[in-house]
Amino acid sequence: MERTAINLGGVELGSSVMNASGPRSAERGELYELSAVHTGPVVFKSCNMAGLEEPENLRNRGIEHFAAIARELRSRGKIVVASVVGTSDGELAGVARTLDEAGVNIIELNLADDYVQRALAPFASIERLGSLLEAVRGATRAVLAVKMPPAGLSLEPRALAHRMKSAGVGILVCANDLPKDLDIDIRSATVTGEPRALSQVHRFYREAAGALDIVAVGGVNRGRDAYVAHLTGAKAVQVGSAIIKEGAGALGRIDRELDTLLAENGKRSVSEIIGTVGFSG
Ligand SMILES: Cc1cc2nc3c(=O)[nH]c(=O)nc-3n(C[C@H](O)[C@H](O)[C@H](O)COP(=O)(O)O)c2cc1C
Structure with a gap:
C-alpha cells in the first residue's frame, strides 16, 4: 500500500504496520510467514x-538463531x-552487536520488560x-529503538527524550494507552476537551518535538x-494480540483498512496525518 509507506528513523518501510515483538515471531517458520x-x-x-x-514471555533460542534468520531475510531485501x-x-x-553484524536495520532494546528492568534499572536516573x-x-x-515501560517512569519525559536523542536513539516504542472512551472525530481529527496528552505515544510525540520517531x-x-x-x-x-487471534494475515488486513x-479522508500518505490531532475544548 503506497499510502501507508513511511520513513521510520531513516529506514524506508513499505508499510507503517508491523508485528509487535513476541507473538508468532520466535521461530523461523513464523518469521518467514510474517515476512511473506x-x-x-x-x-x-x-x-x-x-x-x-x-520467564515464559521471553522464552527464546538465543542470538545465533536470530542472527541466522536476519542474514537470510536481509539477503532477500526484507527490513x-x-x-x-x-x-x-x-x-x-x-x-x-551480533544482530547488527547480521545486517538488521533497526535494533529495538526491550527496556519495557520486568526481566530487564529488575536486572539493569535503566530508568533509575538519566545518567x-x-x-x-x-x-x-x-x-x-x-x-536504535527503545521500547518504553508502559508505566512507572519517574523520569521527566522531556529530559528522557533529550537523553535518548543525545545517546543516538532514533525511535521510541511507546504504549498506545488511549482512554477506552476517547471521543475522537476521525474526519476532522478532533478530540473533545482541553488539549492534553492522550497516551504515552502522544506524550512522547509532544515532548520529543520531532527529535525522535514514535512507534505505537x-x-x-x-x-x-492504527489511524x-x-x-x-x-x-x-x-500489532500483537490480533496476530495471536487471527494469524499473520492480521497485518495485511489492518494495512488495507488503514489505507x-x-x-476516504482524502490523504495520499499516512505521513500527512501524523500528530495532527486537535482539541475542541
Ligand atoms: C505471547 C506474547 C509474547 C510477547 N513477547 C514479547 C517479547 O519477546 N518482547 C517484547 O518486547 N514484547 C513482547 N510482548 C509484548 C508485545 O510486543 C506487545 O507490546 C503487547 O502484546 C501489546 O500489544 P497488543 O495489544 O497488540 O497485544 C509479548 C506479548 C505477548 C502477548
Missing part, C-alpha cells in the same frame, strides 16, 4: 545471548527489526540510562486503531 504476508518490516521476538526458558534483552550492559551490547544506551550505541551502527504498541486491532495512533503522533504501529481510511 506483508510489505512492512518484520520484528523478531526479544532475544538474549544464550536463550531463555524462563528487519530485532529486539534485544539481557541482564548486563555487556550482554545487551553484545547481542545488539544510568545514558551509560546503558551509549554502551549499546558504541557497539552498533543500526538505527498496544491495542492496534483495526485500521481505525488514531498516527493522529496522536505515531509514525508506525505494532481505505486514508483514501
Whole structure:
C-alpha cells in the first residue's frame, strides 16, 4: 500500500504496520510467514545471548538463531527489526552487536520488560540510562529503538527524550494507552476537551518535538486503531494480540483498512496525518 509507506528513523518501510515483538515471531517458520504476508518490516521476538526458558514471555533460542534468520531475510531485501534483552550492559551490547553484524536495520532494546528492568534499572536516573544506551550505541551502527515501560517512569519525559536523542536513539516504542472512551472525530481529527496528552505515544510525540520517531504498541486491532495512533503522533504501529487471534494475515488486513481510511479522508500518505490531532475544548 503506497499510502501507508513511511520513513521510520531513516529506514524506508513499505508499510507503517508491523508485528509487535513476541507473538508468532520466535521461530523461523513464523518469521518467514510474517515476512511473506506483508510489505512492512518484520520484528523478531526479544532475544538474549544464550536463550531463555524462563520467564515464559521471553522464552527464546538465543542470538545465533536470530542472527541466522536476519542474514537470510536481509539477503532477500526484507527490513528487519530485532529486539534485544539481557541482564548486563555487556550482554545487551553484545547481542545488539551480533544482530547488527547480521545486517538488521533497526535494533529495538526491550527496556519495557520486568526481566530487564529488575536486572539493569535503566530508568533509575538519566545518567544510568545514558551509560546503558551509549554502551549499546558504541557497539552498533543500526538505527536504535527503545521500547518504553508502559508505566512507572519517574523520569521527566522531556529530559528522557533529550537523553535518548543525545545517546543516538532514533525511535521510541511507546504504549498506545488511549482512554477506552476517547471521543475522537476521525474526519476532522478532533478530540473533545482541553488539549492534553492522550497516551504515552502522544506524550512522547509532544515532548520529543520531532527529535525522535514514535512507534505505537498496544491495542492496534483495526485500521481505525492504527489511524488514531498516527493522529496522536505515531509514525508506525505494532500489532500483537490480533496476530495471536487471527494469524499473520492480521497485518495485511489492518494495512488495507488503514489505507481505505486514508483514501476516504482524502490523504495520499499516512505521513500527512501524523500528530495532527486537535482539541475542541
Ligand atoms: C505471547 C506474547 C509474547 C510477547 N513477547 C514479547 C517479547 O519477546 N518482547 C517484547 O518486547 N514484547 C513482547 N510482548 C509484548 C508485545 O510486543 C506487545 O507490546 C503487547 O502484546 C501489546 O500489544 P497488543 O495489544 O497488540 O497485544 C509479548 C506479548 C505477548 C502477548
